[in-house]
Amino acid sequence: MSHGEEAAKLVGMANQISLFFGAQRRRDSAEAVAEHLHKFWTPLMRAQIRDHLDAGGHGLSDIARKGVALLGQPKPAIPAGPDDDSSEHARPADAAPAGAA
């Protein structure tokens, strides 16, 4: 795939993710998007979308822009998952789920 095609694919995905979190009410949408990308996107994918934003971010929705902008900042503590009883991991109220695919 060309660089442009790769970027377009990632932009599409980021926008789709942003549409979902943008509709949720009790959490900052951009933070939720950033958390989702940290949890499920590889470092390369995150770097690519970040580069795309730095190059103007063509096609990214407003929430997606803000979410991507948070990438690279200190990662929020991500809840470990259903099998972890550790109390170290406080769960933000509307965090993206741990036991997910």
Add this chain to the structure above:
Amino acid sequence: MALVQETDYGTPASLSTNMVELTIDGVPVRVPEGTSIMRAAQEVGTTIPKLCATDMMKSWGSCRLCLVEIAGRNGTPASCTTPVAPGMAVSTQTDRLKRLRKGVMELYISDHPLDCLTCSANGDCELQDMAGAVGLREVRYGFAGENHTVQAKDESNPYFTFDPSKCIVCSRCVRACAEVQGTFALTIEGRGFDSKVSPGMGEAFLDSECVSCGACVQACPTATLMEKSVIDIGQPEHSVVTTCAYCGVGCSFKAEMRGNELVRMVPYKDGKANHGHSCVKGRFAWGYATHRDRITEPMIRASIHEPWRKVSWDEALAYAASEFARIAEKYGKQALGGISSSRCTNEETYLVQKLVRAGMGNNNIDTCARVCHSPTGYGLGAAFGTSAGTQDFDSVEHTDVALIIGANPTDGHPVFASRLKKRIREGAKLIVIDPRRIDMVRTPHVEAQYHLPLRPGTNVAVLTSIAHVIVTEGLVNEDFVRQRCDWEGFQDFAEFVAEARHSPEITEAMTGVPAADLRAAARLYATGGNAAIYYGLGVTEHSQGTTTVMAIANLAMMTGNIGRPGVGVNPLRGQNNVQGACDMGSFPHEMPGYRHMSDDATRDIYEKLWGVTLDAEPGLRIPNMLDEAVSGRFKALYVEGEDIVQSDPDTRHVTAGLAAMECVIVQDLFLNETADYAHVFLPGSTFLEKDGTFTNAERRINRVRKVMPSRSGMADWEITQALANAMGLNWSYKHPSEIMDEIAATTPSFAGVSYQLLDEVGSVQWPCNEEAPTGTPVMHLEKFQHGAGRFMITEYVPTEERTGPRFPLLLTTGRILSHYNVGAQTRRTANTVWHPEDLLEIHPSDAEQRGIKEGSFVRVASRAGDTSLRAHITDRVAPGVVYTTFHHPVTQANVVTTDQSDWATNCPEYKVTAVQVSLSNGPTDWQSRYSTHSDEARRIMATAAE
């Protein structure tokens, strides 16, 4: 080893908690109220002679063999139809009963062939047994006169024979088809001497409504209905309990053997998922294990354009390991990855993810859940805190309202469908949400109260509209929501769904669902009693698949339908071990037990045990692997038991990705579409050839037991271990139980699981640990896994896959009963008789507009590609919607599906593809080129004769 014998108690068990005390032949007996005398006698070890009774079905009372005498009562009632009563004194053997029983048997034998020694039921015939039991020594009627001893056999079904000459008209087969299977294909035609078992309206079995589940064969007490394999081979001599390798129901079977030869598969009555029933696939379609297409030797080649070369295991594994090392050196470790099989055992998938993480040093591991139920994981994880269904299959027995959305259980989960149909015949109500008029909408003695035939892609709009009705009409179970859920989150959600734009009257225009029907269905779900939702890939395989799962969870929580039998959210997992593969960490972001890679404590456990440092960052999903391959950055793939070329969407992109890789290892039973692009082929083993465990859709961990040697010499777990060792990992598992011990030691929800426990109790549903030592049938009994249930706002986002002038129809895909997924197994069995090719279902009006007739060859084209297949005209699909299956590779159905996917998980949007359909002359260019490539890619160099 011997044959596993299961006691037949004659009639089903009573569920009453009131107990009754009586005596049988002077022996005190205490049984639940409602138990038959026959069953009560069997409970204390007295077997009353019987022919028409069997405990899989209600009593019938026709054979008159099971008569007893009851003190103080006249006559000789049938023990199968007579319930126990307090203080009853029963005699099962008296002079009068002996005379009566002999008389009954004389009548039966007077009209029965006396060829026992050459009969296929010799050694396993209840008629023979009863003749012996009653002491029959003569048949005074003689054998002259009109009789039924010479009748034409019906051998139309590929798996069993119907020989009416052996029939005693006990009606067990008719009742099995009705009560157990729910198809009602059989009847007794005629009366008196003319009575005979008849499929349908007197047609042959194969031409009737018979779905070949084999329940009639299993029920038949004589050789009338008999497996052809028993006729050919003879009676089995030992059996082993194991688990089916087809769908997510996970039926337990007795594999009945003669030596190493499988004679037949008989459903195990003590199987907790299936209770003695099965479908055509599990019971009969196991011939692929010994099919001539089986590859039994490793093969390698430097290029996919070369023929395969058979080599030794050592050479194949050394070559694979050296290629991995070379590629990692040249391109970096992120250029490698693996796909674990959702059809292999838990132990095997655990090892594949371990090989990727410990051996390749990355998290590029994924499994076929990606393309089916990955949204279930995300959605239910968000709502409830666990990524799995909440109930067991038995829960359906307490259900008052079943809502099926995006699932076709009669085809995809047939044994569960039979149980659901039984419950509906008992009075439960059914709501079906599906673009097609699936069989469950209207089938003998079952009719959906409401069928909501929504337009493909509008699931979220419909479910949100249902929630709108529940909220605005005051049908919310507020007590439940306040106690068990995040109340503030619910209030946001309630405000959202109450908006007028979500009302059924407004959404009707885009969903196609009549508002009145939607309102009525919503009210039924909310107020009809215990309400359960069952869903499948018609929910998940959409761009809003995860959102739809969340919408389902919302409905269950807002109506309080969680945390007890009869309710819940029930994803019908497809593959025999897709639940297990997910549990075992076959995801790029999670370790076993659904713990995120970034969790230090989780990584620490495995780093200490495995002696490696693990990558804390998520890896590549299958679609990402292919994108990276096309971009030139992903070069090596280890594929165990999955055929992504046939099953994944946008075939051209998949093949482009594979073709761009430098080392593809396929570990499978047969050369498949993915193997056309492989450089190393490692011959795998079937479920009959290895030990292990599968986890079904109920989270039930069941044993898989080896019944024959592996044809390739190694079970799949041994192959993965050998590959790992060739890569320098130094593993030394001697048996799969050791792998399960490691899983249990490292995964809290599996902490109590061991082969010893499974041998003792048969199966367990996780979580199985100190809190739940024998497992957890129903989840979230008192609280959700993560505390309070969470409501998610389910804003409807129409898919970008839109119809238009160029592509005016919507294609959706699915499965049928006789085949399983890509058909790798079922196409190599006689199941092809029912479905020799995939067909395109098209509505009569759409067909007429295009000049398409029944059986016409048509071209289906989307923006991704085109393919050709034959048309079937039917009104099961609505105008504007077409449907096909994907069981035959020649169809190339996924050339047409696109790269649209679920926002959260990249689960492909198989269910919505904009297409155009037109008449065609024959295969498309793609199909022709693909066929040529495939022929070339499957050449195997002949080895020189010694």
